[in-house]
Amino acid sequence: MRILYVEDEKYLAEAVIHLLKKEKIAVDWVADGEEGLDLALKPNYDAIVLDIMLPKLSGLEILKIMRERGIKTPVIMLSALNEVEDKINGLEMGADDYLAKPFKTAELIARLNALVRRPPLMDAKVLNFEDLKFDLTNRTLNGVELTDKEAGIFEMLIKTPGSAVTKEQILAHVWGNESEFEENYVEVYISYLRKKLKSLKSRAEIKTIRNLGYKLVYV
Amino acid sequence: MRILYVEDEKYLAEAVIHLLKKEKIAVDWVADGEEGLDLALKPNYDAIVLDIMLPKLSGLEILKIMRERGIKTPVIMLSALNEVEDKINGLEMGADDYLAKPFKTAELIARLNALVRRPPLMDAKVLNFEDLKFDLTNRTLNGVELTDKEAGIFEMLIKTPGSAVTKEQILAHVWGNESEFEENYVEVYISYLRKKLKSLKSRAEIKTIRNLGYKLVYV
DNA sequence: TATTCAATTTAAAACAACCTTAAAAGCAAC
């Protein structure tokens, strides 16, 4: 991703650019409005970040001219805290987003990504163990679906790879601790899970430790 | 867009809500501060409109607590004409905008739109998934019209193509948070959507994941 | 090797979640 950043505060700009580069975002930086406008009119950027208060030409003016000329590059406006008027003006003039100063660079990165439509990188609740990938939001293990109870047990196993989980812990966690539940429940579901692991041809397997419980191992 | 409106003047509220609905803005309305706070703390709204003078808990107090808890939903404060103090307090406490009573509803709508204008990624209000084209502006899916609720649900599904959406999420987003809503609503509408997908002869279908939710898949 | 107890497997029964439908209620446009 390549962006244009128009900002007259040199030290702020340098700090922000440093962090953006870490995110593989290439930045062209200019410090005044006229130069900013020149570059903004060229179709070289995925997004433009415009400070409002700028020498020679304000961010709002740059935006206005850009839009008049039909340039649709997404724009994020920056301005001093609580300048609500600016915000409204900016959005009405065709800015795509607004960020109050001071801002966290992480916030700017998030909004840039949103604007340029990188898949939002949702916290992909996925647990890995060796050749296994357990997706909690879809309840799938390497693609195959698990039921509620299967998933509940498997989550415990994959979260403590190496060490054993007792049947009591499993009962308490998956069935709840009203204790008229039988240990056979667990055994039945361990059996189902093993069947699914085998169908996946995974080299991981559930090992039983007699009189203790189960653990996930890699053979 | 879905907003929360906390306002104790019933007739004013009704008039405003009527006009907002015409603009396709869904409104949850409550008349006192305590209820308002409860709902404000849930992340179901694109914006919150807070009157300042309210029974039980003032708008300023609601705003303060919200911000303390890290809720960043945009807030517009309302208060009687010329109460400059309120305005300053509100903006300092983290309100995003301020409107003096009496106000024109058109003005409120303009500011709501400005506040929540999401990065609209240009005019491309069309979401695609495999052989499906969902047009948000006229709410059609490959040409066939969807109702409000159908579209609300389908938008959630098509926006998260890899992962499942829970019924609770759907209820919260499409119906809002007054909690006497039934999961059967969702089931009924999923059924309608499936019927329409079938009539389109799409190879996409809505898959249910028991005890979890739904997701859009391609067969 | 026989005995015992733990663990495994299986299939059927019971259950809960989900689907579908149709009718009633609600709402907006005429």
Place this chain on the structure above:
DNA sequence: GTTGCTTTTAAGGTTGTTTTAAATTGAATA
């Protein structure tokens, strides 16, 4: 008010998951 469309309600049918139970296998001990 009437009409037409959307949403809500309710009930019965369907399906997949969980529970139950009984037969089988395997490990440990004497």
